[in-house]
Amino acid sequence: METTDELRAARSALQMINPAPYNAEAPPAALASDITPTELHYVRSNFALPAHDRTLEIGGAVDHPLTLTLDELRAMPAHERAVTLECAGNGRLEMRPLPTGEPWGDYAVSTARWKGAFLHEVLAKARPAANGVDVRFEGADHGAYHLTPVLADTNKDDLSFVRALPLAHAADPAAEILIAYEMNGEPLGQDHGAPFRLIVPHWYAVASVKWLKRIDVLTETFVGEFQTGHYMYEWADRAPEPVDLMRVRARITAPAAGSTIAAGTHTVRGKAWSGTGPVTGVDVSLTGAGEWYPATVQPPSGPYHWQEWSFDWEAHDIGRHTVRVRATDAAGNVQPEVPPWNRLGYGNNAVEVVYVDVI
Ligand SMILES: Nc1nc2c(c(=O)[nH]1)N[C@H]1C(S)=C(S)[C@@H](COP(=O)(O)O)O[C@H]1N2
């Protein structure tokens, strides 16, 4: 576990949005790298850092309950995947009316290399019962909740971070869900869930339970503050929906927002990702008037890894330009112009707009 000084150093390059619980965005420059250095990876926690005894209990509706130590997890076959994690509240600040909840700008998104054991292999050791429905994941963190609970029976004074996944997804080898103990080649740090955490590819990062302490197979659908209270899309005009897969989104990393550039050819570039399929197209607009030009999109370097896109802009007209970017994924999902408003402010994947002055 890091000392106080080490923790302070680990946090020094981030843009803090809440000191307690500690929540911080990546600096904008971090979005330019293919893999986000650990010290630039955003952090989102609902409670103070917990103590953890380095064991993982697996129980509930299983034939063979067991306890795994960190060493036993490390002794299982290890797998490493680069995974883009985005907080479901990323971009909340642009929603109107502004929802409650942490005021995230647009930098609660990062990509790290996560190494660990596959969840489905751990579950197979415990042998889930045939009537299992959900798998419940409990973090070691708990305490007074800093937001207003949505569910009437939530204990606001001592709440634990608990999430669930359908058993069919958790036990699916193709889902490649990790119980990760390494991030970018180093043991997990405190802020990212030491000693081990879940990494659920393609899902908004709320599913990736940090400081994982218990896994239980349930024979009924899980109900809880972080599952059916918060992290639900409460739409204005239709039934609520759970927050699950990341919505398709592109970000501009160059030229910088508000920058001044000399007339000439400039490469507009950035990142794009989606939880509902690889990004198949990125379009750029230069005036705000509706014309869209196709950018070049690099194939994904891994199935869960954001993609690079670029567009050569013949920036010869002197003056202010409105640069916008819009991604489409293989499932046909396209970014909307306007944030998809919902009461708790999740899943803002609206088209990004930056202003650039050509002189
Ligand atoms: N135990 C626990 N796991 C958690 C959380 C939490 O508060 N407690 N926050 C979740 C949310 S909302 C996000 S966005 C990610 C953030 O992971 P990171 O801090 O490693 O970026 O962790 C998820 N896992």
Ligand SMILES: [Mo]
């Ligand atoms: Mo989040």
